[in-house]
Amino acid sequence: MSSTDAGARERHWEKTRNLNTLVMILWVIFAIIIPWMAGPLNSITFLGFPLGYYMCVQGSLIAFVAIIWIQNFRQDQIDDEFGVDE
Amino acid sequence: MAVEQAKSGRFIDNLGKVYALYTLGFLAFFALMAILERMGMGAQAIGIGFLLFTIGIYAVIGWLSRTAEVDAYYVAGREVPALYNGMATAADWMSGASFVALAGGVYFGGYPYLGFIVGWTGGYVLVNSLLAPYLRKFGCYTVPDFIGTRYGGNTARLCAVIVLVVASFTYVTAQIDATGTIAAQTLGIPFELGVWLGLTGIFICSMLGGMRGVTWTQVAQYIVLIIAYLVPIIWMSNKQGFGIIPHFSYGDAIGRIAELEAMYGLAPAAEAIPGVSVLTTPQNEPTGKGWAMVSLAICMMAGTASLPHILMRYFTTPSVRSARRSVGWSLTFIFLLYFSAPALATLTKLQLLDPNLATSIIGKSFEEVANLEWIKHWSSVGMLAVADQNGDGILQLNEFFMRPDIVVLATPEIAGLPYVISGLVAAGGLAAAMSTADGLLLAIANALSHDLYYKIIDPKADTARRLIVARILLLFIGAAGAVVASLKLTGILGAVAWAFDFACSGLFFPLVLGVWWKRANTAGAIAGMIGGFVAGSWYLYMVYNGLMEPWWGIDHLRFGIIGMPVSLVCMVVVSLLTPAPSKEIQDMVDEVRIPSGKPILASHH
Numbered sequence: 001m002s003s004t005d006a007g008a009r010e011r012h013w014e015k016t017r018n019l020n021t022l023v024m025i026l027w028v029i030f031a032i033i034i035p036w037m038a039g040p041l042n043s044i045t046f047l048g049f050p051l052g053y054y055m056c057v058q059g060s061l062i063a064f065v066a067i068i069w070i071q072n073f074r075q076d077q078i079d080d081e082f083g084v085d086e
Numbered sequence: 087m088a089v090e091q092a093k094s095g096r097f098i099d100n101l102g103k104v105y106a107l108y109t110l111g112f113l114a115f116f117a118l119m120a121i122l123e124r125m126g127m128g129a130q131a132i133g134i135g136f137l138l139f140t141i142g143i144y145a146v147i148g149w150l151s152r153t154a155e156v157d158a159y160y161v162a163g164r165e166v167p168a169l170y171n172g173m174a175t176a177a178d179w180m181s182g183a184s185f186v187a188l189a190g191g192v193y194f195g196g197y198p199y200l201g202f203i204v205g206w207t208g209g210y211v212l213v214n215s216l217l218a219p220y221l222r223k224f225g226c227y228t229v230p231d232f233i234g235t236r237y238g239g240n241t242a243r244l245c246a247v248i249v250l251v252v253a254s255f256t257y258v259t260a261q262i263d264a265t266g267t268i269a270a271q272t273l274g275i276p277f278e279l280g281v282w283l284g285l286t287g288i289f290i291c292s293m294l295g296g297m298r299g300v301t302w303t304q305v306a307q308y309i310v311l312i313i314a315y316l317v318p319i320i321w322m323s324n325k326q327g328f329g330i331i332p333h334f335s336y337g338d339a340i341g342r343i344a345e346l347e348a349m350y351g352l353a354p355a356a357e358a359i360p361g362v363s364v365l366t367t368p369q370n371e372p373t374g375k376g377w378a379m380v381s382l383a384i385c386m387m388a389g390t391a392s393l394p395h396i397l398m399r400y401f402t403t404p405s406v407r408s409a410r411r412s413v414g415w416s417l418t419f420i421f422l423l424y425f426s427a428p429a430l431a432t433l434t435k436l437q438l439l440d441p442n443l444a445t446s447i448i449g450k451s452f453e454e455v456a457n458l459e460w461i462k463h464w465s466s467v468g469m470l471a472v473a474d475q476n477g478d479g480i481l482q483l484n485e486f487f488m489r490p491d492i493v494v495l496a497t498p499e500i501a502g503l504p505y506v507i508s509g510l511v512a513a514g515g516l517a518a519a520m521s522t523a524d525g526l527l528l529a530i531a532n533a534l535s536h537d538l539y540y541k542i543i544d545p546k547a548d549t550a551r552r553l554i555v556a557r558i559l560l561l562f563i564g565a566a567g568a569v570v571a572s573l574k575l576t577g578i579l580g581a582v583a584w585a586f587d588f589a590c591s592g593l594f595f596p597l598v599l600g601v602w603w604k605r606a607n608t609a610g611a612i613a614g615m616i617g618g619f620v621a622g623s624w625y626l627y628m629v630y631n632g633l634m635e636p637w638w639g640i641d642h643l644r645f646g647i648i649g650m651p652v653s654l655v656c657m658v659v660v661s662l663l664t665p666a667p668s669k670e671i672q673d674m675v676d677e678v679r680i681p682s683g684k685p686i687l688a689s690h691h
Contacts, residue, residue: 027211053200054337057425061421079682
């Protein structure tokens with residue numbers, strides 16, 4: 001499949017967009033909702049930490065690193081599938 | 087030229103070996119200094135040794151990376167492997183604010199300041215999914231280059247240059263300030279002299295080699311700064327019994343600090359001392375402060391995705407895929423420092439507060455504390471103060487004043503670690519501040535020389551002339567930054583937060599919608615940049631000068647929350663009211679969205 005094929009491009013972009021939407025949802029959860037909820041989450045203990053505090057200083061950060069690597073892995077698969085990798 | 091290329095090719099092939107040797111060399115130097123300290127070498131001499139050794143290495147790298155080619159000067163020849171670009175980005179990213187001031191912010195600011203931790207890491211998710219790969223495909227030299235080509239016309243380009251210069255210049259003054267503070271501290275020279283000395287070091291890295299020189303020095307600086315940040319934490323953790331790696335085991339310390347805070351009481355000082363503050367915010371008390379934390383985090387995240395000195399690092403990788411991969415590496419390397427900063431703040435606070443530890447000072451007799459070596463040292467430079475304000479002869483929590491910026495620098499002394507650790511931390515702080523200042527100065531000078539001079543003023547200029555203009559601008563902007571820095575207008579963390587707010591107010595939506603919304607057009611982008619930037623700046627001016635009550639608790643650190651929605655609304659409304667962009671532009675956006683094929687802008691454009 002050549003990268004100039006309009007239909008293939010359309011589908012490639014659709015998959016890319018869906019992947020991005022998923023990433024944005026995860027981002028909102030870990031970057032906004034969970035830090036905002038730190039108060040209530042603090043009543044739970046995790047590894048000896050109050051959970052809300054733990055998420056703000058480590059948990060969400062670990063999630064960000066994982067999200068980026070997994071997204072890139074998946075995006076590479078999508079690019080390969082449509083033959084638009086370099 | 088052929089010879090030079092062959093040489094740089096060999097260097098690229100041997101990166102692993104070169105930097106492994108360099109790391110070993112640095113560790114050997116550290117060991118040598120530790121031995122010399124045992125043998126009686128003075129603190130001052132150790133500090134000077136660390137600074138001269140590291141700056142000397144950066145200077146050698148800067149000299150070896152000198153270049154006369156446009157591609158090498160602006161984008162390091164687009165040949166930086168993902169892993170090393172990740173390290174360079176991490177150093178570029180972690181500024182004096184991250185290294186020196188962040189832990190202090192967490193120490194004094196409590197929960198809302200964790201917004202810096204979440205914001206300065208979460209922003210990379212936005213960079214990775216919304217911008218970096220697409221901007222790399224575009225093949226631009228600078229961020230305004232993208233705006234100028236995507237939206238067309240010199241007005242859009244000029245607006246982007248203005249926002250970029252304001253944001254980056256605000257940021258760079260804070261970095262030069264940090265460089266000066268550290269140099270002055272360590273070498274025992276006046277602050278103003280320290281500022282100019284630091285600036286000289288910064289020029290050595292960036293003048294000759296442009297982006298290529300900055301890239302390879304930043305990798306070296308990352309190695310120094312991460313060693314310098316982790317060694318004291320691990321050392322301290324072992325002394326306090328939190329295990330070799332404290333990060334997963336300091337949970338109990340959080341609870342202990344809450345107990346101690348309740349025991350001593352978090353009262354404001356009876357009599358404030360200017361420039362230093364007492365602890366009044368609890369470490370972990372999030373109730374009702376969710377908005378304060380999240381609004382700060384949002385500004386920092388959107389700012390991350392709009393700051394040109396970061397985005398332009400992803401122009402230096404060989405391919406779109408490697409640009410994405412290097413975002414992954416960047417955040418991995420940044421994460422190492424950011425998940426350590428709260429641990430450092432917590433352990434340091436425990437050192438000072440917990441009466442069961444030998445290092446504690448709160449609740450001890452005033453006489454005894456005032457005579458401690460580190461208290462005398464930092465008091466003498468006005469960064470710390472103890473005052474027995476209630477006259478009971480005992481140091482209370484609200485009688486211990488400290489400048490938040492010194493928490494990291496003073497920690498080794500507080501914990502009673504050997505001075506060689508302080509020297510190491512000073513070298514790390516200097517590396518962090520210098521590497522960021524390099525990246526920022528280059529972003530400003532490149533935008534002015536490439537976008538303003540070459541693209542707008544004199545499109546016929548030849549390569550030699552362009553590169554001379556770029557270097558002269560670099561000198562002038564650096565000097566201007568040093569002059570402003572020596573005025574000491576705000577603290578380090580405050581100035582850095584402003585830079586992020588400026589950047590996200592003016593650039594976030596024009597950049598993101600440029601890739602993700604084909605209908606976005608020139609008029610919309612200009613309206614978005616001007617509207618957001620003006621609204622944000624106006625709000626900052628009004629709130630900072632007390633001319634107006636902040637809305638919904640949005641203080642001067644968070645004015646991006648005002649600028650960004652204005653920018654979005656202006657951009658969407660104006661775009662929809664004016665004709666859609668031409669077929670050509672729309673095809674260009676389609677082309678940007680796939681990794682394969684030629685970059686939009688040819689090399690040497």
